[in-house]
Amino acid sequence: MGGEGRRGRRQGPSGTREAIEASARRQFAELGYDRTSLRQVAIEAGVDPTLVTHYFGSKPRLFAAVAQMPFVPKDVIPTVIAGDRARVGERLARFTLGVMESPEGRGRVISVVRAATAEPEAARMIRDRIVHELLATIAEEIGSERAAYRGSLLMSQIVGMTMARYIVKVEPLASMPAEAVAADIAPTLQRYLTGELAEDTGPAAPQAPPG
Amino acid sequence: MGGEGRRGRRQGPSGTREAIEASARRQFAELGYDRTSLRQVAIEAGVDPTLVTHYFGSKPRLFAAVAQMPFVPKDVIPTVIAGDRARVGERLARFTLGVMESPEGRGRVISVVRAATAEPEAARMIRDRIVHELLATIAEEIGSERAAYRGSLLMSQIVGMTMARYIVKVEPLASMPAEAVAADIAPTLQRYLTGELAEDTGPAAPQAPPG
Numbered sequence: 269m270g271g272e273g274r275r276g277r278r279q280g281p282s283g284t285r286e287a288i289e290a291s292a293r294r295q296f297a298e299l300g301y302d303r304t305s306l307r308q309v310a311i312e313a314g315v316d317p318t319l320v321t322h323y324f325g326s327k328p329r330l331f332a333a334v335a336q337m338p339f340v341p342k343d344v345i346p347t348v349i350a351g352d353r354a355r356v357g358e359r360l361a362r363f364t365l366g367v368m369e370s371p372e373g374r375g376r377v378i379s380v381v382r383a384a385t386a387e388p389e390a391a392r393m394i395r396d397r398i399v400h401e402l403l404a405t406i407a408e409e410i411g412s413e414r415a416a417y418r419g420s421l422l423m424s425q426i427v428g429m430t431m432a433r434y435i436v437k438v439e440p441l442a443s444m445p446a447e448a449v450a451a452d453i454a455p456t457l458q459r460y461l462t463g464e465l466a467e468d469t470g471p472a473a474p475q476a477p478p479g
Numbered sequence: 480m481g482g483e484g485r486r487g488r489r490q491g492p493s494g495t496r497e498a499i500e501a502s503a504r505r506q507f508a509e510l511g512y513d514r515t516s517l518r519q520v521a522i523e524a525g526v527d528p529t530l531v532t533h534y535f536g537s538k539p540r541l542f543a544a545v546a547q548m549p550f551v552p553k554d555v556i557p558t559v560i561a562g563d564r565a566r567v568g569e570r571l572a573r574f575t576l577g578v579m580e581s582p583e584g585r586g587r588v589i590s591v592v593r594a595a596t597a598e599p600e601a602a603r604m605i606r607d608r609i610v611h612e613l614l615a616t617i618a619e620e621i622g623s624e625r626a627a628y629r630g631s632l633l634m635s636q637i638v639g640m641t642m643a644r645y646i647v648k649v650e651p652l653a654s655m656p657a658e659a660v661a662a663d664i665a666p667t668l669q670r671y672l673t674g675e676l677a678e679d680t681g682p683a684a685p686q687a688p689p690g
Contacts (some may be wrong), residue, residue, distance in 0.1 A: 279578050300513065302513030303513060328508055385511070386513070395647060418648070420652035420653075424636065424640045424642065424643035427643060428635040428639015436602045436634075437606075438483050438634055439627070441629075448677045454637075455670065459667070466662030
């Protein structure tokens with residue numbers, strides 16, 4: 269973002285990959301997945317379009333390379349689960365809002381959520397990085413049964429909050445102080461983490477046989 | 480959808496508009512907003528592309544014309560609010576899952592949610608038709624204070640469930656029986672409808688002066 273002369277034409281290979289990534293990150297965030305073109309990414313990076321294909325192969329692969337989550341699960345999980353089990357939902361709500369209130373974190377998450385509505389690769393990233401590695405792992409680490417299902421319920425509220433507050437921008441939610449929003453979704457997250465769930469009667473998640 | 484010869488070339492103006500709408504509805508649902516082109520809509524409708532512009536003006540307007548919600552708020556609200564106030568969340572959860580489990584309802588809602596991530600016109604439709612006319616109205620009709628904020632919290636969980644179960648398809652949530660999912664989100668909706676909220680300390684939603 270400015271200051272590094274990213275728009276100058278690259279001479280050697282050293283900065284090429286980084287320039288393409290920076291350009292791609294910005295365009296995916298700003299234009300969304302569908303409207304981002306490899307050609308425009310190349311132009312903004314100041315490189316020949318063939319180099320984008322050379323380094324990244326295809327648009328889904330370029331997206332997967334640059335659409336990093338703005339957190340590392342193994343760093344986040346210990347701080348969320350440390351302390352009172354009855355307040356894990358509160359800490360997770362605060363962490364979530366904290367990520368989304370920072371412009372860089374918000375940009376990255378919005379980019380992935382937007383892309384996930386149309387692009388299987390981005391949907392997979394949400395399933396793997398957000399649900400499996402982060403949310404279901406938190407549920408599992410605090411000893412809750414049916415952690416995978418709890419992780420997907422948590423994701424529904426967290427992604428939904430992202431949509432409501434930061435993408436669709438529904439008022440007055442969009443203008444509420446982050447702390448108030450975190451406080452209002454915390455009990456939801458806590459219930460999905462540790463509360464009682466409806467009985468699982470479906471064939472899709474069979475119980476292990478006793479013994 | 481079949482049976483009516485929608486793909487035949489229109490001769491007169493009588494069926495033209497309807498043919499364009501049917502084609503647009505299908506393509507927006509299947510391809511998403513960005514990938515749908517007025518030209519392809521015209522081709523599938525069997526009409527000249529200039530007629531699409533003639534009748535609908537622009538892609539956002541065409542989208543707004545065909546992206547109807549699969550329900551009419553004034554029909555839905557009485558059935559959701561009738562009965563025990565402590566079970567409005569349960570009835571709203573069941574209604575929501577019922578809409579999403581029907582292929583036509585699901586197609587329409589997914590189309591709007593997808594579009595809302597990139598298109599201001601579709602985001603406005605969610606704010607107006609889903610939050611304001613339906614969810615906030617339900618909160619208001621059952622006598623809850625801060626109905627607009629409650630409506631936006633409800634939307635966050637409902638749109639998030641749409642993302643998780645029907646778009647990103649997170650397992651095991653995506654394969655769970657609809658009744659179990661409705662039962663698990665019902666307490667969330669009930670709390671957003673009638674529960675206590677964190678104190679509103681923000682400048683964005685000032686309280687009316689007393690008296």
